[in-house]
Amino acid sequence: MIDPDAALFVHVVAAGSLSAAARARGISPAMVSKRIARLEARLGVRLLHRTTRRLALTPRGAVFHRDMVAVLAAIAEAEARVADTGGIAGPLVVNAPTSFGRLHLAPHLRPFLDAHPAIALRLDLTDAFLDLTAARVDLAIRVTGAPPPGVVAHRLAPSRRVLCAAPAYLAAAGRPIAIGDLARHRLLAADGQMPWRLTGTGATAIEAPSVVATDSSEVVRELAIAGVGIALRSIWDVDAELADGRLVRVLPEWRGSDDAAVYAVHLPDALPRAGEAMLTYLRRLFATPPWGNRAAP
Template identity: 40%
Template sequence: MIKLDGITSFVAIAESGSISEAARRLRLSKSVVSERLAELERSLGAGLLHRTTRKLTLTEDGTAFLERASRIVQEIEEAAADMAERRGTISGPLRISAPVTFGRMHLGPALYPFLADHPNLQLTLDLDDRRVDAAADGYDAVVRNGPIADSRLMAWRLAPSRRVLVASPAYLREHGRPASIEDLEQHKGIFYTNRGVADWRFPTSAGTVLVRGRMGFGVNNGDMLRDAAVSGLGIALVPMFVVGEAIASGQLETIDIGVQPELEYIHIAHPDGRRPSVKLRAMADHLRKAFGTPPYWDPTFPT
């Protein structure tokens, strides 16, 4: 008899590319996952994976079986979600990825009371500033700031995310305060490198204007981006959820050059083709209320 836990283990291994990563996702020991895979192969009478010292690859039989196995796992998950919705309960595992700075400063504090209200929910939150692949990396959803370029994701808006140009008072005293796009081009920039290029974009009536300041510092983390600006290394274009407190305390000052960056949003996105679970929908609703409109980190947000 083919057991469901063997199918679940096989799908996790195929998606993650390793038994160790599959075991981490399933919260099982590596030996248990290996045994479940072996038992599944014995039941099917076929090998599903080629095993080498460096990687695992699907056999021809494994490739053919994976498509239906994935559908089986998804159907079971959706059936369980339906049952939970019928009972009005929020329970079971949920795996989310989010950016480090937003997760530390705002997502975590918003989630703690939600988890306290739903003690049967088993949430795993992975903080990572890289753009993870939600489906391939085994996430139920990802939280992101900015546009969602991946067409395989279905996104819900959680809160608006206004970005502002900022610099330290000391930097502005020494180098002057830019008042136009042309002025801005002469200043040192502190750039968030996960956006891929060292530039800033501003929508105008004549189209989008691209500004490339002189590289002063590049980093792939919001906390360090803010701290570099506070240290006087240059001008940064940063979301208000990162710099709101530093502006309020006087550590940073906002800069008005006559045009505003394009408004962005905090999203939560789940893989397309999967029905979002009741627990994911409930968490998204809670986060919208916790962040507010306008969001609490940006009390001067224009309405």
């Protein structure tokens, strides 16, 4: 049996803070802190460096986190393989943002397909928020702070957003010191992603044209990696680049508004059994999100 404190530790890392994990679990931050301390005492190592505002993995904590993520993912896949399919069959249309679908759906679909071989899955990726009725979408992934009205929304995972840029860009343009410094920098955003609503020492909104106009969120990430400017990106989108140094945090005391999350949405009373099976699978998959392993402050 998986130690519940170890599972909570993985959740804390994914959430980015003790308080965020506490809110998601419906318990107090003090209880989360107590259970993490209990886990550290049992293991005899410190797993996290933590303050009221920042969270970072220790070297041993990073190793333990990597191993626990693999264990929990294996358990989720094993459960999916042996779950009773109940004869679930038929077409299923799933829509997701391009980057999210490529990074966090497509690589993890095999266990679902193995468990439900009679489901005819279609996965459509687009950064546009499609009309579910007109597009005949059964289940859609939305990364948003406010799911649209008229749909049933299921919160799957947090979606922390951070300001980031390539080291080469910062070397040439200088590193912003204060939030007002962004006014003299080149900013990157896809259509509809401005204004940036940020929280830190307060709350502010950044409204500026993107140095490159694009309808693709993936293009924004690639432009940031190439050193074109500063972007506000979800951790799930740039976790690997932050880990290997291709991108670095900018103004780390500021972040995207805390209400953003990954949701699965569908029309009321319109989710087929195949969609219910997919929703159950996604809840298991993202109960421990596979991003945010750096626990970047």
